[in-house]
Structures are given as C-alpha cells and as structure tokens.
Amino acid sequence: MSIIGSTESKISLRSVAIWTTVAVVGAVAWGVLALSRGEEISAIWLVVAALGSYAIAYRFYSRFIARKVLRVDDRRATPAERLDNGVDFQPTDRRVLFGHHFAAVAGAGPLVGPVLAAQMGYLPGTIWIIVGVIFAGAVQDMVTLFFSMRRDGKSLGQMVREEIGPVGGAAALIAVFAIMIILLAVLALVVVNALAASPWGTFSIAMTIPIALFMGVYLRVLRPGRVTETSVIGIALLLLAIAGGGYVEGSAWAEVFTLSPQTLVICLVVYGFFASVLPVWMLLAPRDYLSTFMKVGTIVLLAVGVVVAAPQLQNEAITKFALDGTGPVFSGSLFPFVFITITCGALSGFHSLIASGTTPKLIQKESQVRLIGYGAMLMESFVAIMALVAANVLDPGLYFAMNSPAGLLGTTAESAATAVANLGFTISPADLQAAAAAVQENTIIARTGGAPTLAVGISEILAGIFGGGALKAFWYHFAIMFEALFILTTVDAGTRVGRFMLQDTIGNVWKPMARVSWKPGLWGTSAAVVLAWGYFLYVGVSDPLGGINQLYPLFGISNQLLAAIALTLATTLLIKSGKLRWAWVTGLPLAWIVALTMTASWQKMFSDNPKIGFLAQRERYADALADGKVLAPAKNLDQMHVVVVNSTVDAVLCSMFALLVIVIIANAAVVCYRAIRAAEPLPLAEGPYAVSTIVAPSGLFATPAERRELALTGPSGASGGLAEEAGKP
Amino acid sequence: MTVRSLLSLARWYLRELNGEGEYERYSAWQRTHPHLPALSRQEYERLRMDRQDSTPGARCC
Numbered sequence: 001m002s003i004i005g006s007t008e009s010k011i012s013l014r015s016v017a018i019w020t021t022v023a024v025v026g027a028v029a030w031g032v033l034a035l036s037r038g039e040e041i042s043a044i045w046l047v048v049a050a051l052g053s054y055a056i057a058y059r060f061y062s063r064f065i066a067r068k069v070l071r072v073d074d075r076r077a078t079p080a081e082r083l084d085n086g087v088d089f090q091p092t093d094r095r096v097l098f099g100h101h102f103a104a105v106a107g108a109g110p111l112v113g114p115v116l117a118a119q120m121g122y123l124p125g126t127i128w129i130i131v132g133v134i135f136a137g138a139v140q141d142m143v144t145l146f147f148s149m150r151r152d153g154k155s156l157g158q159m160v161r162e163e164i165g166p167v168g169g170a171a172a173l174i175a176v177f178a179i180m181i182i183l184l185a186v187l188a189l190v191v192v193n194a195l196a197a198s199p200w201g202t203f204s205i206a207m208t209i210p211i212a213l214f215m216g217v218y219l220r221v222l223r224p225g226r227v228t229e230t231s232v233i234g235i236a237l238l239l240l241a242i243a244g245g246g247y248v249e250g251s252a253w254a255e256v257f258t259l260s261p262q263t264l265v266i267c268l269v270v271y272g273f274f275a276s277v278l279p280v281w282m283l284l285a286p287r288d289y290l291s292t293f294m295k296v297g298t299i300v301l302l303a304v305g306v307v308v309a310a311p312q313l314q315n316e317a318i319t320k321f322a323l324d325g326t327g328p329v330f331s332g333s334l335f336p337f338v339f340i341t342i343t344c345g346a347l348s349g350f351h352s353l354i355a356s357g358t359t360p361k362l363i364q365k366e367s368q369v370r371l372i373g374y375g376a377m378l379m380e381s382f383v384a385i386m387a388l389v390a391a392n393v394l395d396p397g398l399y400f401a402m403n404s405p406a407g408l409l410g411t412t413a414e415s416a417a418t419a420v421a422n423l424g425f426t427i428s429p430a431d432l433q434a435a436a437a438a439v440q441e442n443t444i445i446a447r448t449g450g451a452p453t454l455a456v457g458i459s460e461i462l463a464g465i466f467g468g469g470a471l472k473a474f475w476y477h478f479a480i481m482f483e484a485l486f487i488l489t490t491v492d493a494g495t496r497v498g499r500f501m502l503q504d505t506i507g508n509v510w511k512p513m514a515r516v517s518w519k520p521g522l523w524g525t526s527a528a529v530v531l532a533w534g535y536f537l538y539v540g541v542s543d544p545l546g547g548i549n550q551l552y553p554l555f556g557i558s559n560q561l562l563a564a565i566a567l568t569l570a571t572t573l574l575i576k577s578g579k580l581r582w583a584w585v586t587g588l589p590l591a592w593i594v595a596l597t598m599t600a601s602w603q604k605m606f607s608d609n610p611k612i613g614f615l616a617q618r619e620r621y622a623d624a625l626a627d628g629k630v631l632a633p634a635k636n637l638d639q640m641h642v643v644v645v646n647s648t649v650d651a652v653l654c655s656m657f658a659l660l661v662i663v664i665i666a667n668a669a670v671v672c673y674r675a676i677r678a679a680e681p682l683p684l685a686e687g688p689y690a691v692s693t694i695v696a697p698s699g700l701f702a703t704p705a706e707r708r709e710l711a712l713t714g715p716s717g718a719s720g721g722l723a724e725e726a727g728k729p
Numbered sequence: 730m731t732v733r734s735l736l737s738l739a740r741w742y743l744r745e746l747n748g749e750g751e752y753e754r755y756s757a758w759q760r761t762h763p764h765l766p767a768l769s770r771q772e773y774e775r776l777r778m779d780r781q782d783s784t785p786g787a788r789c790c
Binding site: 009087096099100105107108109172183187221226227229279280281284287288305344350353354357489492493494497500516517559572705 | 775
C-alpha cells in the first residue's frame with residue numbers, strides 16, 4: 001500500500017553520508033555541552049546541538065510518526081479539499097500555511113521561559129527544550145493537527161466531547177477557558193514589568209496604538225488590500241517610535257510616560273476591552289501585521305547575531321539552585337520546576353488549540369501535517385534556544401540582580417549587590433549602575449518577568465555586531481518593544497477568543513448571547529474576560545511576594561495541563577483506532593507530563609515550604625496576621641491580607657486545574673479500557689472518506705518524483721479565496 | 730536558482746502570506762462568472778477583513 005504520495009526511493013549513499021555527518025556534528029556539540037565544566041564555552045555549540053538534533057528528529061522520527069503511527073494517506077481528501085468553500089476551508093500552499101501556523105504558535109512564550117529557567121544554569125533548559133520538543137511538543141502539535149484534520153477541523157474541546165465523553169468534554173471546556181485567562185494575565189504581567197517606570201518603553205508601546213489605528217484606516221480607506229506597503233510604513237513608524245522614546249525620556253514628557261505598575265494594569269485592561277469590541281480592521285488586524293513582521297524580522301536578526309557574534313556563555317552549566325530549589329527567580333527544584341517554567345519551545349499545550357483551529361481546515365494533503373505540525377514547532381523551539389543563549393551570555397550577577405524579587409534586592413544598587421553576593425554571585429554596585437546606564441534605564445534592579453533580561457542579552461549580542469555600545473540602548477528598547485508587541489497581540493486575540501468562547505457557552509443557555517454581534521452581549525462578555533485576567537494581573541503587580549514568582553508557576557502548570565489534555569485525546573484516539581502498539585508515541589510524553597504537572601501541583605499546594613506551597617504560605621501569613629504581625633516582604637497589614645487572599649486563590653486554581661485534568665484522564669481511561677477489550681475498533685467521529693485529486697508536494701521542497709507528478713497535472717488546489725462568497729448575491 | 734527567481738519567490742511568499750494576492754484571484758474568478766457583480770478592490774477587501782470579526786484566530790504565547 002502506498003501511504004505517502006511520493007514514491008519510495010532506495011536509500012542512496014549520498015543520503016547516508018549526509019545524515020551520518022549531521023549525526024556526528026550534533027553529537028560532538030552535545031559532547032562539548034555535556035563535558036565542559038568550569039570553563040566558558042561558545043554559544044555556537046548550543047545552536048549546533050539543537051539544529052543537528054532537530055534535523056535528525058524531523059527526518060526520522062516525524063516520518064515514522066506520519067507513516068507508521070498516524071498512517072497519513074495522501075489519497076484521502078483533506079477537509080480543505082472536500083469542503084472547499086473558498087472561505088474557511090481552502091487548500092493552502094504548504095509553505096504559506098507553515099508561515100501562518102508558525103506566526104500563530106510562536107510568540108513571547110519561548111522568549112520568557114528560558115530566561116527564567118537560566119537561574120538553574122544553561123544545561124537543564126537546553127536539554128529540556130531540545131529533547132522535549134522532539135518527543136513531546138512537536139509530537140503533540142503534529143498529532144493534534146492530524147486528528148483535527150481528520151475531523152473537519154474540530155476544536156480540542158469538541159474532539160474530547162465526541163471521542164472521550166460529555167464529562168471529559170465539559171471539563172476540557174472549563175480548563176481551556178481558565179487556562180487562557182491565567183495565560184493572558186501572566187503574559188500581560190511580563191509587559192507591565194518591562195514597562196513600569198520606563199518612560200522610553202512606555203512611550204514606544206503607547207505609540208503602537210496610534211500607529212495601528214493609522215494603518216487600519218490606511219488599509220481600509222486609502223489603499224485597500226496593500227498589506228505589504230502598509231506594513232512597511234508601520235514598521236518605519238515603529239522604529240521612529242523606538243528612537244523617539246529616547247528623546248521623550250530626556251524631555252519634560254518623561255513624567256507623563258513614567259507609570260506605576262498599577263496604572264499600567266488599568267491601561268492594559270481598558271485597552272484589552274476596546275481591542276475586543278472594536279472591529280478587527282481598526283486595531284487587531286494592523287497590529288497583527290506589525291507583530292508578524294517584527295517577529296520574523298527579529299528572529300532572523302537574532303539568529304544572525306548569535307552566529308556572527310558567537311558569544312561565550314557566562315552562566316554556569318548547572319547552578320546550585322537546580323539541586324536545592326532555593327533560587328530567587330522561582331522556588332522549587334529542577335524537577336518539576338524547570339519543565340514548568342519552560343513550556344513554549346519544548347511543549348506547549350496552548351498549541352493544541354491552534355492545531356485544532358484554522359490550520360487543519362487549510363491543509364492540502366494529509367502528509368503535510370509533518371511539515372506544518374512538527375516543523376513549525378521545531379522552529380519555535382529554535383527561537384527558545386536563541387532566547388536561552390541571550391539570557392546565558394549575561395553575567396550571572398547581573399542576571400540575579402535583574403530577576404530576583406524586589407523584596408529580596410531592595411531598591412539601591414548597594415542593597416542589590418549585597419543580596420546578589422548572598423546568593424553566591426558577584427556584581428559591584430558600580431557595574432549595576434553602569435549596566436542600567438548603558439541601556440538608558442533608571443534602574444535594572446528587580447526587573448523580573450524575563451523580558452528586560454532578554455532585552456539586555458539581545459542588546460549585548462546585537463550591539464556586538466551593529467553599532468557597538470552607542471546603539472545598546474536602542475537595541476534594548478527594540479527588544480522590549482517587540483516582546484511587548486507580541487504579547488499585546490496575544491492579549492488582544494486571546495481576549496477576543498475568550499469572549500467568543502464565553503458567548504458560545506452562555507448562548508447554549510440563553511439564546512441572545514449566541515449572536516456574536518449583539519452589542520450588550522459583546523460588551524458584557526468582553527468586560528468579563530478582561531476583568532478576569534485583569535484581576536490576576538492586578539494581583540500580580542500588587543503582591544508583595546512578587547507576581548512573576550507567584551503566578552509564573554501557575555501559568556506553566558496550566559499550559560502543561562492543557563498539553564496533558566491534548567496528549568490524552570491523542571492517545572485515546574490511537575487506542576480507539578486499533579493502534580495500541582503505537583500508543584507509546586503520545587502515551588510516554590503524556591505519562592511524563594502528568595507526572596510533572598501532578599508533582600508540581602502537589603508541591604505548589606501542599607509543600608511545607610511556604611516559598612513553594614501556596615497553603616503553607618497562606619498559613620504562615622494568616623497566623624502572623626492573627627497576631628497582628630507584619631512579615632517581610634509585606635510592609636503593612638493590608639499587604640498581609642493581600643498575601644493571604646492571593647495564596648488562597650492560587651491554591652484553589654491550582655487544585656481546580658489538576659482536578660479537571662484528572663477527570664478527563666479518568667474518562668479517557670474508561671474509553672481506552674473499553675477499546676482494548678472490544679473485539680473490533682470503536683467507532684471514531686472522523687469525517688467521511690473522499691478521493692483526493694490535489695497534487696502537491698508533502699515536504700518543504702518537492703522531491704523529483706513530486707515534480708514529475710506536478711508537471712503532469714499542473715498545480716492544483718488554487719481557489720478564489722472569498723470569490724464565491726463575494727459572488728453570491 | 731538565480732537571484733531573480735529567488736526574489737520572485739520571496740515576493741510570491743510575502744503576498745500569499747498577507748493575502749495581498751487574493752483580490753487578483755477573485756478578479757480572475759469573477760471574469761469567468763460575468764453574470765455576478767464585480768466587486769471593487771475596496772469592497773472586496775472590506776468583506777475579507779470583516780469576516781475576521783467573527784472568526785478570531787488565537788495567538789499563542
């Protein structure tokens with residue numbers, strides 16, 4: 001049976017030689033990473049180890065999954081071909097779809113996690129990012145994409161309901177919504193921490209709103225459809241806004257743009273509300289163009305920077321915090337917390353929502369799930385590796401001065417230098433002030449959240465190639481800007497998606513709500529969503545214990561629990577379709593992630609250490625409060641109350657997430673048990689079979705056989721876009 | 730591959746990615762259906778953009 005469209009070719013000597021070389025080079029790079037202790041090594045080794053591993057995994061493991069496990073069938077028409085309406089379903093060129101899918105999955109996540117995880121050294125993060133993506137993250141994306149494609153692009157929640165059961169389905173729906181709220185809050189918190197008390201950054205980010213509005217009007221009225229032209233103008237204005245921020249900082253306007261975290265939260269919530277209720281052409285779409293351009297441009301710039309500058313890693317391979325779990329950035333030991341801190345780039349459950357969203361409705365050929373699902377995730381992983389490089393080329397003293405909570409560091413360079421020395425690293429107060437001055441920030445002490453640290457790392461790397469020290473401040477604010485831009489795009493789009501989910505759910509009970517354009521419903525649900533994430537965001541900035549320290553683990557746990565839901569679904573589907581012998585492909589990453597998230601949830605709730613366990617923390621502060629005492633870093637009784645409330649909320653959320661996932665897994669286990677006991681495979685909710693007539697290559701480049709086939713038939717699958725819809729009277 | 734073909738590939742990719750080429754595709758299709766009204770570029774692009782109002786695409790982290 002020919003399973004893949006292209007014909008089998010015999011293994012050529014050339015191919016053996018190439019892949020042997022790739023394997024040897026990759027292995028040497030891993031060897032250098034593993035064996036060097038105590039001496040500085042070049043970041044190039046990290047990049048080579050990653051690229052070599054990705055190449056081998058893509059060539060062999062993803063092919064094995066496509067052929068043996070999923071049995072992709074290019075003779076079977078995809079929903080894009082079968083249901084082609086030129087609008088939602090539309091066969092799309094694989095390279096174009098790859099671009100769309102990558103732009104949808106990659107954002108600020110892979111840039112933040114590796115920075116925070118650097119407190120444990122560069123090695124744990126590197127291993128998890130590379131091994132995790134190969135065996136878990138990319139696998140999840142690819143199989144979810146495949147299963148959704150076989151079901152006409154159904155969403156993760158719908159698939160869980162239809163293939164596992166109504167209980168699991170309801171749990172999945174609640175989990176997805178709750179997880180999204182936490183995710184938006186934490187991402188917004190990263191932006192707030194990057195912009196607080198930074199007039200330069202706040203000015204440039206504020207400017208993106210008028211720029212986006214201008215682009216929206218330009219595209220709508222002046223030059224309809226000229227997206228490239230509009231984006232180029234937008235980028236030029238954006239660069240101008242970054243440069244202008246430098247002037248604003250030195251001028252009388254600086255005060256206007258020096259905002260407290262609390263004010264920034266209110267601004268973000270108001271902004272998020274308007275982004276959700278305004279038509280997309282005004283704000284959302286132009287922002288998305290800007291953010292996508294900046295995303296691709298900056299990633300390429302950073303890749304070139306890392307390769308050309310070839311910086312040395314200053315951080316230790318494994319710091320003592322990996323073992324004793326007393327790190328200031330986030331508490332807890334290597335297992336499970338490195339794997340919770342780095343989600344995007346290794347394994348990100350949120351991707352399963354995108355892999356079961358628009359992408360499956362646009363695929364031309366089944367075999368392309370390998371390029372689009374597995375390939376795009378490998379690329380995101382590479383972005384994470386570059387962020388890891390940027391964080392680890394920094395001096396560890398500087399790193400800890402930027403990433404430890406304010407309560408630990410105090411506010412002056414002297415107190416921060418002392419605190420860093422207590423952690424076992426060294427940086428002088430003068431060096432701290434010099435580092436802040438180099439990027440023209442008032443202070444870089446306790447700038448938690450990852451974004452400022454990454455920006456300093458990027459500015460070191462890029463200033464080494466373009467412009468030297470003089471442009472360091474520009475590159476720093478450029479990096480802050482593009483991270484904030486990504487995150488705000490995610491917040492805009494996420495608020496809108498959350499609003500639709502809420503409208504849909506309430507619409508089941510109360511009809512008017514289901515009409516998405518009904519104004520009161522639109523405003524009410526938008527407000528509910530922004531207030532939900534706004535609450536956690538506000539909690540994050542006002543918590544004396546430090547928002548990132550408290551909330552980031554919750555974000556990591558929830559994202560990984562979403563991955564557990566997706567992998568549970570995939571494993572159930574493999575077993576239901578009679579592929580028990582291959583169930584380990586998703587079953588092993590599932591087992592790993594369940595062990596991980598359950599350990600982490602357990603520790604976050606029940607650990608005796610108040611730095612880790614939410615309940616222990618609650619008890620400690622509640623007891624002190626009962627005696628009328630104030631515990632540092634809280635400064636007064638009000639702040640004591642805040643800590644007690646927050647730790648209670650965090651503990652409740654944490655347990656709720658874990659329970660929802662346990663419900664889904666239990667429901668799935670019942671289904672799997674029945675499937676294994678049944679004489680023949682249980683029925684699946686797949687779409688009908690139809691014969692495909694589209695001819696299209698399955699990989700990035702067409703093979704010689706595919707080229708011959710294409711030459712015979714001509715390219716197919718071209719569609720008029722909105723043509724038919726527009727043509728309808 | 731020549732520089733010229735690389736540039737045209739890059740241009741094609743960019744236009745496909747941001748949907749700039751869609752109106753041309755529509756126009757070609759409309760010519761084969763002359764009984765249907767021909768939309769101007771502005772009308773067509775508005776239709777295309779406004780569809781996104783009800784189909785938000787999630788953006789990940």
